[in-house]
Amino acid sequence: MLYATSEQAYSRVAVFGGVYANHRALRAAIEDARLRGAEAIFCLGDLGAFGPSPNRVFPLLIESGVHSIRGNYDESISRGLEDCQCGYTDPRDNHFARLSYRYTFANTSQRWRDWMGRLPAGRRIRLGSSRLLMSHGSPRRTNEFLWESTTPSHFLEKLCDDHDADVILATHTGIPWARRLSGDRLFANVGAIGRPANDGSPAVCYAMLWADGGAVDVESIPLHYDHEALAMEMKAERLPEEFIETILTGWWTTCNEILPMKERRRGRY
Amino acid sequence: MPGKTPLPVMPARQLQPSVPLVALDYLWFQVAGTVCNLRCAHCFISCAPDNHNFWFLDLETVRNYLEQSKAWGVKEYYFTGGEPFMNRDLLPMLEEALFLGPASVLTNGTLLPEKTVRRLAEIDASSGFSLELRVSIDGPTAESNDAIRGTGCFDRAMEGIQRLVAHGLMPILTAAQLWDPAQDLEVLDQFTDALRKVGYDRPRIKILPTLRLGREAARTRGYSDGELVTRAMMEGYEVTQLLCSTGRVVSDRGVHVCPILLEEPDALLGATLEEADRPHTLSSRACYTCWLHGAICTNYGGIGQEL
Ligand code: SF4
Ligand code: SF4
Numbered sequence: 001m002l003y004a005t006s007e008q009a010y011s012r013v014a015v016f017g018g019v020y021a022n023h024r025a026l027r028a029a030i031e032d033a034r035l036r037g038a039e040a041i042f043c044l045g046d047l048g049a050f051g052p053s054p055n056r057v058f059p060l061l062i063e064s065g066v067h068s069i070r071g072n073y074d075e076s077i078s079r080g081l082e083d084c085q086c087g088y089t090d091p092r093d094n095h096f097a098r099l100s101y102r103y104t105f106a107n108t109s110q111r112w113r114d115w116m117g118r119l120p121a122g123r124r125i126r127l128g129s130s131r132l133l134m135s136h137g138s139p140r141r142t143n144e145f146l147w148e149s150t151t152p153s154h155f156l157e158k159l160c161d162d163h164d165a166d167v168i169l170a171t172h173t174g175i176p177w178a179r180r181l182s183g184d185r186l187f188a189n190v191g192a193i194g195r196p197a198n199d200g201s202p203a204v205c206y207a208m209l210w211a212d213g214g215a216v217d218v219e220s221i222p223l224h225y226d227h228e229a230l231a232m233e234m235k236a237e238r239l240p241e242e243f244i245e246t247i248l249t250g251w252w253t254t255c256n257e258i259l260p261m262k263e264r265r266r267g268r269y
Numbered sequence: 270m271p272g273k274t275p276l277p278v279m280p281a282r283q284l285q286p287s288v289p290l291v292a293l294d295y296l297w298f299q300v301a302g303t304v305c306n307l308r309c310a311h312c313f314i315s316c317a318p319d320n321h322n323f324w325f326l327d328l329e330t331v332r333n334y335l336e337q338s339k340a341w342g343v344k345e346y347y348f349t350g351g352e353p354f355m356n357r358d359l360l361p362m363l364e365e366a367l368f369l370g371p372a373s374v375l376t377n378g379t380l381l382p383e384k385t386v387r388r389l390a391e392i393d394a395s396s397g398f399s400l401e402l403r404v405s406i407d408g409p410t411a412e413s414n415d416a417i418r419g420t421g422c423f424d425r426a427m428e429g430i431q432r433l434v435a436h437g438l439m440p441i442l443t444a445a446q447l448w449d450p451a452q453d454l455e456v457l458d459q460f461t462d463a464l465r466k467v468g469y470d471r472p473r474i475k476i477l478p479t480l481r482l483g484r485e486a487a488r489t490r491g492y493s494d495g496e497l498v499t500r501a502m503m504e505g506y507e508v509t510q511l512l513c514s515t516g517r518v519v520s521d522r523g524v525h526v527c528p529i530l531l532e533e534p535d536a537l538l539g540a541t542l543e544e545a546d547r548p549h550t551l552s553s554r555a556c557y558t559c560w561l562h563g564a565i566c567t568n569y570g571g572i573g574q575e576l
């Protein structure tokens with residue numbers, strides 16, 4: 001994978017993933033992260049999908065100096081691939097994935113496609129004295145799903161060893177979780193700001209990470225934003241009712257078949 | 270130590286492609302060998318009550334491989350057979366596996382009395398990892414299913430599902446596609462209705478292609494000459510779609526390349542995971558089914574018509 005590497009050492013950073021064209025949550029996340037003292041803001045990719053008018057997120061990311069990497073969606077859109085490479089295997093999931101991919105593809109201008117094509121696949125930074133590695137699905141595969149209930153700790157330990165990292169971050173699943181590993185190492189899935197986490201709350205979430213001398217700590221920050229306004233825009237764009245319901249209720253209505261049993265059971269559908 | 274296998278150098282005359290173990294993500298346990306309380310007409314390893322070709326795994330053996338699996342970063346554990354619930358140590362095996370990571374059981378669902386299901390629910394509750402129960406039912410009605418699996422099996426497996434659901438578990442109904450693929454959606458609807466009737470309101474269903482080996486080859490037909498994976502077919506093909514690039518299966522004889530080719534002599538790779546870390550040549554015609562459909566054996570692969 002092609003990584004961007006920065007030797008600059010940070011002490012407090014905000015990281016989010018899964019923007020899914022939710023420009024309202026993106027704006028709110030950037031403001032919130034600044035208020036909470038983030039020195040830099042990073043994005044783990046999947047800029048389009050699901051939400052309305054995908055072109056709106058790019059100027060926001062650029063103006064605010066958000067450092068992004070490329071998700072599977074961004075890769076597909078920028079390269080003009082057939083589908084989003086989301087990794088769904090169920091026919092109904094694929095049906096909705098296709099609707100949203102077609103819409104996003106048709107509504108993303110060439111300029112932003114090219115821009116996404118130039119994003120790195122991963123990024124390394126220093127947080128305190130820790131080596132932090134950002135990925136979309138995982139450092140080994142852009143569309144790997146790392147759910148809490150299907151990711152063993154020994155797997156994460158090996159990932160850190162294999163990729164020379166003390167902290168690994170990922171997104172792609174849309175549900176945040178974190179696990180402390182041996183030697184104060186850490187894995188965190190930062191969740192998504194574009195879509196609620198299937199927990200019955202319309203809030204979305206991002207991660208704040210900091211190093212006060214020792215190990216890196218992480219907190220998942222719930223973020224409330226004007227989700228009703230977003231729902232109105234989605235209606236105006238004639239996006240599927242199912243997607244709008246998720247934005248309003250916080251429950252996933254589609255793409256549930258990919259969920260492992262424990263994550264599925266916590267949801268409504 | 271586990272590590273990356275270099276891409277194999279192929280002898281010039283070898284026509285079939287060779288697949289390396291890219292990463293050991295899925296570790297399977299053939300816990301019931303080829304012993305099963307049923308004798309399904311389509312069973313690709315011809316399991317039956319009297320098929321003792323492969324025997325049960327004991328707890329100590331499973332424990333040993335679980336221990337080895339950590340250094341390999343194994344992501345998921347699968348328990349299969351035969352019928353896993355015929356192994357009296359299955360529950361402690363699951364408990365130990367779920368201490369490390371997610372576990373899935375491939376069962377015919379006919380050996381799930383209340384007592385067993387209650388224990389499964391307790392084991393599930395005691396772990397943060399997912400316990401998946403894949404219950405095989407091959408037709409949405411007693412008539413269509415029992416023609417393949419045996420009289421009474423539909424009702425017994427549905428009762429098994431009902432008990433699992435009543436205890437808060439969410440089994441995955443797994444069906445071999447024995448119908449015309451054009452009927453997929455119709456059959457899916459029928460399955461959904463049947464599951465709702467036993468109280469499963471968010472049914473999970475997975476459809477699999479049949480593997481034309483064992484009794485299935487006799488029931489329908491075996492593979493034809495053209496159904497073979499060639500090296501040209503692997504060009505531009507994502508090799509990690511094949512289970513043999515990401516998994517291995519442990520039986521009472523050792524470690525094999527995949528659960529599908531259990532009976533083929535060249536599929537037995539060694540006694541340890543270390544020894545089983547070598548490339549495998551796709552010389553079986555069943556590889557053709559994998560090539561067409563991808564990692565059909567894991568929880569999230571499968572086939573089904575687009576909506
Ligand atoms: S298909 Fe499954 S249930 Fe049927 S005989 Fe084979 S192992 Fe047993
Ligand atoms: S049957 Fe499938 S998993 Fe097994 S060796 Fe052939 S391609 Fe690989």
Ligand SMILES: [Fe+2]
Pocket residue numbers: 046071072073086136143171172173
């Ligand atoms: Fe993604």
